[in-house]
Amino acid sequence: MEPVYLLVALVALGAIVAGFVQGLSGFAFGMVAMSFWAWGLDPRLAATLSVFGALVGQLLAVFTVRRGFNLRLLLPFVLGGLAGIPLGVLVLPQLDMAWFKALLGGFLALWCPVMLMARSLPPVTVGGRFGDALAGMAGGVLSGIGGFAGPIPTLWSTLRGFGKDEQRAVIQNFNLAMLAVTMATYVGTGMVTRQMLPYFAIVAPAMLVPTLLGAKLYIGISEARFRQIVLGLLTASGVAMLASSLPILLSRGAAG
Secondary structure, eight states: OOOOOOHHHHHHHHHHHHHHHHHHHSOOOHHHHHHHHTTTTTTTHHHHHHHHHHHHHHHHHHOOOOOOOOOOHHHHHHHHHHHHHHHHHHHHHGHHHHHHHHHHHHHHHHHHHHHHTTTTTOOOOOOOHHHHHHHHHHHHHHHHHHHOHHHHHHHHHHHOOOOOHHHHHHHHHHHHHHHHHHHHHHTTTTTTTTGGGGHHHHHHHHHHHHHHHHHHHTTTHHHHHHHHHHHHHHHHHHHHHHHHHHHHHHHHHHOO
């Protein structure tokens, strides 16, 4: 059992770094925070704090980074996401988080650098709104598992060739919807306990200033730089998830 002051420091540090990244990119709070929290927090507490922090960050973004609202473009993502959230919440109690993080982290760590190097790839035109809905469903499932709503829809939006502000508008509004429903589901199913509330009181103030700073930096970056930042963050998140999960899996193998 970690000393309380170390847990407080770990929660605050994860919220600070993840808040800045979310303010800059519009997503990735959960993945960045988990790369810190996976080392010392119970998986259910980490998942709940991840959803809560990401939701706070998206609410801040509503007032600081407004990039339009295209219902026609957003709707397939949201409808798919709403179908995916119950699946994620259902799976969470039975999920082996180490394997989940290893598989998702491995995918991001391998695929995103390929996209980063292939800057001139033409945008994906197949799939259309059905592909948007499938990406939204994947985001909904991952949101239910631990607030990871953004990575797959963000990756899909990049493949589709969405512009910087267009992508930000879709992902920001999608994440806000998914995280609000996920948090309400966590509360309704009893996942949020009274013992978690002090940690909520650490996350919210710790991430406030970093999130606003990240949002301020976003406004001044170019389309090309934004793409590099998004894919770089997805790659780093994948590597961090692998770093936190592989030692656990290797120790299990050695013990077995």
